[in-house]
Amino acid sequence: MFNVGVIEEGAGRPGLGECLTGPVRTVWAKHDRATDGWLPLWRHMADSAAVAGLLWDRWLPGNVKALVAEPLPKGMDDARRLVVWCAATHDIGKATPAFACQVDSLADRMRAVGLDMPGRKQFGDDRRMAPHGLAGQLLLQEWLTERFGWPERATVQFAVIAGGHHGIPPGHSQILDLDAHPELLRTPGSSESLWRQVQTELLDACAATYEVRERLADWQRVKLPQPVQVVLTALVIVADWIASNPDLFPYFPEERPRGEAERVAAAWRGLRLPPPWCPSAPGGAVEELFAARFDLPTGARVRPVQEEAVRLARSMPAPGLMVIEAPMGEGKTEAALAVAEVFAARSGAGGVFVALPTMATSNAMFPRLLDWLDRLPPDGLDGTVPEGKERSVLLAHSKAALNESYADLLRTSRHTVAAVDQFGDEDRVRASDDVRSAAAELVAHQWLRGRKKGLLASFAVGTIDQLLMAGLKSRHLALRHLAFAGKVVVIDEAHAYDTWMNTYLDRVLAWLGAYRVPVVVLSATLPAARRRELAEAYAGAGRDAREGYARLVQAGGYPLLTAVAPGAAPEMALPAASGRRTDVVVERLDDGLVVLADRLEAELADGGCVLVVRNTVDRVLETADCLRARFGDAAVTVAHARFLDLDRAGKDARLLELFGPPGEDGTSPRRPGGGHIVVASQVAEQSLDVDFDLLVTDLCPVDLLLQRMGRLHRHRRSDRPARLRTARCLVTGVDWAATPVPAPVRGSRRVYGEYPLLRSLAVLEPLLSGPSPETAVVRLPEDISPLVQRAYGDDPQGPAAWADAVAEARRDHEAHRARQRREADVFRLDQVRRAGRPLVGWIDAGVGDADDTRAGRAQVRDGEESLEVLVVRRRADGTLTTVPWLGKGLGGLDLPTDAVPSPQAARAVAASGMRLPYHFSYPRVLDRAIEELEELCVPAWQVKECHWLAGELILALEDGPDGDCHTRLAGFQLRYSPTDGLRVIGDGAEKQRDV
Known part of the structure; x- marks a missing residue:
């Protein structure tokens, strides 16, 4: 090799x-x-x-x-x-x-x-x-x-x-x-x-x-x-x-003493570390590039934003930062990967890292990355790879091994890492080549695994936490920096991060800029001030240079591309619109379950598919209960983040199956025809290519509201009911009669804060108070940027009577953001210092060993510490099994408490993980919950051979008379079903609503 x-x-x-x-x-x-x-x-x-x-x-x-x-x-x-x-x-x-x-x-x-x-x-x-x-x-x-x-x-x-x-x-x-x-x-x-x-x-x-x-x-x-x-x-x-690994570099005495050259050659052959990606700059027409790299639908054409992104990547003085702002469904991901290929060829970067908001969105992206990698040409101008043919790949989050695509790579990439003589044991190591997927030539390399080394793989998809931790003072931070320094970094859903996370992201961007790492940022709804902050952070713009970035705030037009090359003034481009357009009629709907049910009964008279988005899980479940009573259990589906991992993945797959893109004839045979309602939390906002006929949504910040609208009439269909052929969004979750300003419901205020909600109301108010439905139209994509910029700008919005209430909410909002910045700054890495300044004290007063641990992830996200548990079932006789409803033969497997469970059963339990809601994040409740959960610590599972379960907290559910599973924890009654997920019941639940 x-x-x-x-x-x-x-x-x-x-x-x-x-x-x-x-x-x-x-x-x-x-x-x-x-x-x-x-x-x-x-x-x-x-x-x-x-x-x-x-x-x-x-x-x-x-x-x-x-x-x-x-x-x-x-x-x-x-x-x-x-x-x-x-x-x-x-x-x-x-x-x-x-x-x-x-x-x-x-x-x-x-x-x-x-x-x-x-x-x-x-x-x-x-x-x-x-x-x-x-x-x-x-x-x-x-x-x-x-x-x-x-x-x-x-x-x-x-x-x-x-x-x-x-x-x-x-x-x-x-x-x-x-x-x-x-x-x-x-x-x-x-x-x-x-x-x-x-x-x-x-x-x-x-x-x-x-x-x-x-x-x-x-x-x-x-x-x-x-x-x-x-x-x-x-x-x-x-x-x-590597040199400390005795399998590669044996200690004395050796059975076969080697000279230095022979010793190192044998070790390197045994390690088989894949070389970096070395792409040639893709030339030719953009249409040809996209046809070669992506599985485009028949007759699909490259969108203007995609074509302009590649042109800009080719013409920049040097690869740097590119911000791509374009509507939902415009192919921003494909544009980013094409730009990444151009940037890598021009800069010498040896891989790509794609950062997404959640594990679910990362899992959805991973097979898309593998498909793109399979379509890349061989490295080098002569079409050959100088050393080896493998490309190392990683899914970077704490539950990656449970992802089917990544698990397949893990299984087929297995080989022994040990020194191999030039003429001795070569066949033993090469035997695994027959097992690997020869067509893909992608491997989850044995040595490049684990929390500290994994990101050194050439290609990776992961949660944004993995990137943000490059700004966290923690042990072996240098390894994380080396991993990103050699890649093109793609940051998706940039609008999804709050002040706390952005505090870390800006510092990370400053270091990436110092490393000259090419970065591509994607968003459909990015406030102009945030665009400027991203550009300034990456460029390391000092006070004297910031005037050149001021125009980024005034930039009009949409879609919009912003490019920042090292040492150059920022450049902007306005690609033509693709021609895809949806006019969404926006109207008020009084908050109330009966009001909602009555309205949907009328809307679904001829069938159709409705998405109802609530801002808290409790509102999701309350709404689903009411709608099932009216429409029947089969007509209502629930989706939120409070499901077991396998159940959540199954939910996402089912939603895509039923509500995903139609066939070439504009129809979807699996789409419910008699009327169906999906009641979801914010999980419906991100990276799910689903399409509904009608949207009902709780009021939320306007950028997120537009994301939700992106799931409305997303695809051209020939099978929409006549009544629902006009895209409509009903905004609820507000007491519209309250004075001096309409009042969002309590749960929404807790999730988003009052000020962003009032600003959202203010920019929507002219539409919602218009004289007729014809004036209450949000034009997508034309209105996306104007609405977002007005909502996040400083100019007064809304009626004059609202001014005092909005000003008070703004003061509270700014105080909250200042607190977030202060607290996030405690363990945040310092700015890049002048050349020659040594790294002495670089990560003093840091968080210790936080690589991809719960403590590390909690530090780069603002929120109370939450508990993650693995869920099992306890029979009446006290014995344990996996939960019974898991498919693929994983349900109801015995879990012995006096021995290590079978690999299949242990993996099924690991795939039944769930993060408990923040009812259990308050200090006293948290301590009590941990104490109760530790009572089910099984000593036989705390061994190396049981790596799926060792050190994990186990929550045991018991069969209830209603068919759901029940238990009590820290004074709360918990009820779980694969249909509705986790419900928290009790006095505490009423006082501490879950987000």
Whole structure:
């Protein structure tokens, strides 16, 4: 698969081990207590350097290489040497008494050659002041100063890479503490000079072997930008992790000792790390590009917004930020992927990350990404891939393994990660090629899995949290930055994020801009002020440069494309409308279940399909109960987020089956013909290609209201009832008679805040109060941008009598947003600092190890901590099963409590996860709920072999007399059915309505 004849630049030079003799060879780096195998420090340094060179040559995307090379005098040549040298020297801090004393037998070997040191107990807690990363940083700084005359200030930006290779760059106080304890670096007395000699000999040998000695004089004048320091740190982490894997790099003693080149070649062949994507710039007509990349319907033509997006991507001075604002259903996703291909070819990016609001939208996007990847041409101008044929793919959220498409990739991509001799075990590793999907050539690579490494895959779809956590001070943040630095980033549904999330997103965009990562932002309903904020954040626009961005707020027209290239003024383009148009008649509807039922009875006299959108789950369920009493159970479907994962996925699939796009004849055989009502929460707003004849919606912010209208008459149909052939939206959830302003219902005010709702009412008021239905029309797409800009602008809206109430609501709104910004800023990453400013203290006072954990996700979203549970069924005799209604043979499987359940049963339980509503987020209720849930902790499930269930909270439901499942938790009565999802019943539920 790989050409391994020459694995290092300058392979004719002596290896690191050949340059070292005497006591230095006794210094150890790795030890296996089970086998007493060990690895000398020099060997691990050589392994790490060789891996770093291979990562640079065969894995790292071109844009990241260019980023590292730019500040260095000799560009790419210096960059490769620097990467290899940083990897070689990263563990020099292990050549210290504080580290070496940890294994008695290996410490005794070192003492025997004169490297004296106290025992571990003699050091006591002082050892904690000298973690080997920090020790290595100080030794490197000292070596550069004493041996090469570097000023101390210049040394830190290079040495901090070693200091941060365990995930957290040292803080200033840690450096001062270790400076005060030199005995941790060298044992005082007769052996101090020998310790110094060993440390210097290792560093001198690295400088000579990896040819940096002659470059150090020039490098001391370099000011490394912080983004360069970050990616160098991350590359060292990756090289260290690979070189520390004993399956790839066995410890001593080895059964078959290898030379350095053979050892590294065998490891690289066993790792089989896929190379980066290297696309050629797609030329030719845009129509040809879209026909080749996407499964377009018969007769479909490229939309003007798609054509203009590709043209703009090709013509920008350099790839940068592109914001695509276009109506729902205009093919923004396809436009983004086409732009991503152009941007990647122009910038050297090696992959794509697509960020979406939720797991459900991410799951829906994943097969679309796979289909696009299958249609991409081979890399390279000659139509070949230089090394290997695989492209690594990831679905990036906490329940990815439960997604069918991704689970298939996991199963078919399985192979052993172990060293492979060139002529020895090649067939064993290659056997998995026959199992993989040869047509797709896409793999969920074995090594590129897990919370910390997964995003290093070339192509990924995930929730927006994955991107926002690049702005969260957390351990191994450098790895997340390296992952995004090498990709084109696509951010979908940009309007869906609140002030808290946008606070993180703006900081992430600032870092992406500093990395020169191409970014594509998609939205149908983006406020102009938010457009400007996104552009300024990405460009890093200072106060002097912001005047050039002011015009982004005044930009008129829709659809609208905004492009920001590095160092250039923002550019805007107004593509022609596609010709798709829907006129929606908007009218008031009094709030009340009987009023709603009476109106729908009249509207559905000749059949038809209605979508009713409520702003809270409780209103969804109350409405569904009332409508079922009037129309029958079969005529009403419920959809919201309070379902088990498998039930939610089944709901989405069923909605698409019944209400999705019609066939070429404009009809849908599965569409209910006698009248059907879907009562849904906000899940109906995002990424579901469903189409209804009539919309009834609670009042919500106007951009979201327009999103809901996007599910109304979305496709051309020949089977709509005559009464419903005019698109109509009935706005309810408001006391229209209240004074001085109409009053949205309490649940809506809690979800969205009063001010955005009043602004929405204000811009709709001229339509709703018009003299006739002919004047109450929202024209899609023409009115989308004007309505959104008016609602989110500063100009007064609505009748003068509303002014005082709106002003008071605005004060509360601004105070709430200020609180969100303050609280979000606590753990938010700092701005990019000036070049040469070292990463010391980069993530001080952070959240710790938060990669894709509940704590990490909670930090980048504003909301109370919520509990996630796995739901099982408890029989009358106390035994447990999976819930009985699951399809595909997963329902009713036994769950033994004295053994690990079968893989099928365990996976079925994992797929029955559910996030409890925020009734259980209040501190006292939360603590009580956790205490009660932990009573069902099954010890037999808390083992490595039961990874689906270990550490999870289990909620057991019991069969009820009404056919639903019941239980009590923290004083609440819970009732669940696959038809309606979770209901929370009790006094507390009345006081704490669920969102």
